[in-house]
Amino acid sequence: MKDREEIPYKMIQLIRGFKDILPGETELWRHIEKVAASLFEDFGFKEIRIPVMEKTELFARSIGEDTDIVEKEMYTFPDRKGDLITLRPEATASIVRSYIQHKLYASDPVRKFYTIGPMFRRERPQKGRYRQFYQINAEVFGVGSAYIDAQLIFMLMNLFSRLSVTDTEAHINSLGCPVCRPNFRTAISEFLSSKTDALCADCQRRSSRNPLRVLDCKVPTCREAVTDAPSVLEHLCPECAEHFDILKTSLKNLDVPFVTDKRLVRGLDYYTRTTFEIQTGSLGAQNAVAGGGRYDGLVKTLGGPDIPAIGFAIGFDRLTEITGLKASDFEQKPDVFIAALGEKSQSKALEWACALNMQGIKAETAFGDSSLKSQMKRADKLAAPYVLIVGDKELEEGAVLLRNMATKEQVSVPLDNIVETLKANSLK
Ligand code: ATP
Ligand code: MG
Numbered sequence: 287m288k289d290r291e292e293i294p295y296k297m298i299q300l301i302r303g304f305k306d307i308l309p310g311e312t313e314l315w316r317h318i319e320k321v322a323a324s325l326f327e328d329f330g331f332k333e334i335r336i337p338v339m340e341k342t343e344l345f346a347r348s349i350g351e352d353t354d355i356v357e358k359e360m361y362t363f364p365d366r367k368g369d370l371i372t373l374r375p376e377a378t379a380s381i382v383r384s385y386i387q388h389k390l391y392a393s394d395p396v397r398k399f400y401t402i403g404p405m406f407r408r409e410r411p412q413k414g415r416y417r418q419f420y421q422i423n424a425e426v427f428g429v430g431s432a433y434i435d436a437q438l439i440f441m442l443m444n445l446f447s448r449l450s451v452t453d454t455e456a457h458i459n460s461l462g463c464p465v466c467r468p469n470f471r472t473a474i475s476e477f478l479s480s481k482t483d484a485l486c487a488d489c490q491r492r493s494s495r496n497p498l499r500v501l502d503c504k505v506p507t508c509r510e511a512v513t514d515a516p517s518v519l520e521h522l523c524p525e526c527a528e529h530f531d532i533l534k535t536s537l538k539n540l541d542v543p544f545v546t547d548k549r550l551v552r553g554l555d556y557y558t559r560t561t562f563e564i565q566t567g568s569l570g571a572q573n574a575v576a577g578g579g580r581y582d583g584l585v586k587t588l589g590g591p592d593i594p595a596i597g598f599a600i601g602f603d604r605l606t607e608i609t610g611l612k613a614s615d616f617e618q619k620p621d622v623f624i625a626a627l628g629e630k631s632q633s634k635a636l637e638w639a640c641a642l643n644m645q646g647i648k649a650e651t652a653f654g655d656s657s658l659k660s661q662m663k664r665a666d667k668l669a670a671p672y673v674l675i676v677g678d679k680e681l682e683e684g685a686v687l688l689r690n691m692a693t694k695e696q697v698s699v700p701l702d703n704i705v706e707t708l709k710a711n712s713l714k
Contacts, residue, residue: 301417302411302417303408303409303411303416303417303418304416304417304418305416305418310613310614310617311606311613312613313613313616313617313618314606314609314611314612314613314615314616315420315602315606316616317611317616318422318449318602318605318606318609319402319422321445321448321449322400322402322422322445322600323400323402325441325444325445325448326398326400326424326441329398329437329441330398331398331399331400331424332397332398332399332400333399333400333401334381334384334399334400334401335401335403336374336377336380336381336383336384336401336403337374337380338373338374338403338404338406339371339372339373339374340371340372340374340379340380340383341369341370341371341372342360342362342370342371342372343370344372344379344380344383344588345360345372345374345375345376345379347587347588348378348379348382348554348555348556348584348587348588349375349376349379349554349555349556350496350554350555350556352492352495352496352499352555353499353554353555354502355375355376355407355554357488358408359375359407359408359409360372360373360375360406360407360408361373361375361406361407361408361417373406374405374406375405375406375407376405376421376554376599377401377403377405377421377423377599378423378425378554378556378581378584378597378599379584379588381399381401381423381425381597382425382581382584382585382588382590382595383588385397385399385427385585385590386585386588386589386590390427391427391428391585391590391591391593394428395427395428395591395593396426396427396428396429397426397427397428398424398425398426398427399423399424399425399427400422400423400424400425401422401423402420402421402422402423402602403420403421404418404419404420405418405419405420405421406418407419412571412572413570413571413572414569414570414571414572414601414603414604414607415572416603419601419602419603420601420602420603421599421600421601421602422599422600422602422605423597423598423599423600424438424441424442424597424598425595425596425597426438426595426596426597427585427593427594427595428593428594428595429594429596430582430594431532432529432530432532432533432536432559432560433532433536434596435529435533435536435559435560435580435596436532436533436536436537436540436542437536437540438578438596438597438598439456439458439537439542439544439562440537440540440542442456442564442576442578442598442600443456443542443564445600446564446575449605449609449610449611450609450610450611451566451575451605451608451609451610452610453566453567453568453608454564454565454566454575454608455543455544455545455564455565455566455567456537456542456543456544456545456562456563456564457544457545457546457547457550457562457563457564457565458533458534458537458544458545458546458547458550458560458561458562459518459519459546459547459548459549459550459551459560459561459562460518460519460522460526460527460529460530460559460560460561461498461518461551461557461558461559461561461579462518462521462522462523462526462558462559463523463525463526463558463559463582464558464583465523465525465526466521466522466523466526467518467521467558469521470498470516470518470521471497471498473516473521474497474498474500474501474515474516475493475494475497477512477514477515477516478493478497478500478512478515479493481511481512484507484508484510484511485500485503485507485508485511486503486505486507486508488503488505489503489505489508496555498551499551500512501515501549501550501551502551502552512549515548515549517548518548518551519546519548526559529559529560530559530560533560534546544562547563550562550563552577552579556581556583556584556587557579557580557581558579558580558581558582558583559579559580559582560579560580560596561577561578561579561580562577562578562579562598563576563577563578564576564577564600566604566608568607568608569604569607569608572604574601574604575600575601575604575605575608576598576599576600576601576605577598577599578596578597578598578599579596579597579598580594580595580596581595581596581597582594582595618648619648619668619669619670619671620648620649620650620668620669620670621642621647621648621649621670621671621672622642622647622648622649622650622670622671622672622673622674622708623649623650623651623661623664623665623668623670623672623673623674624638624639624649624650624651624652624673624674624676625651625652625658625661625662625665625673625674625675625676626651626652626661626676626677627658627661627675627676627677627678628677628678630678630681631676631677631678631680631681632651632653632654634676634681635651635653635676636651636653638651638674638704638705639651641705642705642708645705645709647708647709650665650668650670652664658675658677661673665691666691670691671690671691671692672688672689672690672691672708673688673689673691674686674687674688674689674699674704674708675687675688675689675696681701684700684701684702685698685699685700685701686698686699686701686704687699688708
């Protein structure tokens with residue numbers, strides 16, 4: 287034992303790329319969650335909660351083998367029996383799995399879900415990029431119309447304005463469908479074959495296997511190389527072109543400003559037709575605050591019926607950085623501080639604090655033998671607007687002092703029904 291005592295304990299720090307969200311920050315996070323949930327529910331969305339781990343195969347099959355996420359960002363490991371499992375890098379695949387597994391389409395294929403929670407990607411940590419980060423997701427199943435695409439983008443942009451986010455821009459594009467995408471793919475392949483030397487090693491490999499991915503590469507030389515790449519919009523089949531036109535007209539009718547961005551392909555393979563990203567000028571390099579799109583083939587690919595779907599994911603961490611709201615706007619302060627002097631008063635303070643707390647009044651007390659002065663200091667520090675002062679003398683006389691910290695006025699309050707008196711005394 288002695289040896290052990292002599293070894294100084296080493297402080298254990300959190301894992302690189304992970305972070306704590308502390309009191310002082312959580313108030314803002316919770317406010318955003320509430321605003322999002324309430325807005326989404328007004329649009330008919332229901333909350334779904336899915337596990338943070340899934341079989342690796344689910345992500346490999348849905349997100350796609352040649353994507354950054356599956357190639358190099360997933361936390362994948364064998365469990366004790368050797369089955370490969372992965373900490374979810376995104377939520378859509380799990381929601382689709384759940385929709386299929388529980389046959390949620392059986393009674394009504396049209397379902398709208400939202401979920402909020404942590405995602406895990408082993409990326410290089412930097413500002414706005416973490417290894418555990420949070421997303422707010424919304425997904426709609428069973429509607430193939432471009433009108434719902436417009437409604438979803440409308441809802442997303444309105445969430446941003448409710449959260450006082452300015453400086454955002456909706457970028458939209460279409461990725462076509464299995465009918466027209468092969469033509470685009472061929473055009474991109476041909477274009478890329480003249481650019482091989484300018485591409486990074488990943489993109490050189492991708493340009494034959496999955497050439498669209500090259501458009502999404504973040505390496506500056508690759509971005510440069512694809513500036514004049516052919517546009518998918520020139521290769522859309524009539525149905526996909528009409529879908530995209532309806533989306534644009536609907537967004538205009540809904541007064542949602544947008545830009546068409548032919549380079550937007552996004553980092554997941556399952557997208558078809560509409561894709562979109564919300565970009566902001568306020569985040570530096572990590573400028574995407576939300577992304578989404580239509581994934582009409584995914585339910586079928588994962589073993590379900592042929593049901594279209596569309597969804598988006600908001601980067602919650604990045605959202606907290608660009609909202610005009612501050613955590614301090616939501617900080618909770620005590621309504622009253624009970625300064626108790628002496629054993630008997632402290633015991634009474636416990637009773638009153640509990641009774642007040644139970645009635646929704648935030649009462650704090652010190653539970654200690656400190657002087658009145660230091661208790662008043664603490665009340666000040668906590669920014670309590672009222673202090674209830676109680677000592678043996680007050681207990682004997684059956685009345686305590688209630689001090690208004692702003693006006694410095696003190697009134698004597700009878701001990702009977704102190705809770706009611708406090709409640710009536712403009713506390714709540
Ligand atoms: P990026 O282009 O920034 O890598 P992405 O295309 O990989 O983003 P999506 O998979 O579309 O991101 O996820 C949706 C949103 O989640 C992004 O727009 C972003 O705001 C946020 N996000 C993605 N990865 C991270 C991360 N590692 N840390 C914090 N937020 C992230
Ligand atoms: Mg990424």
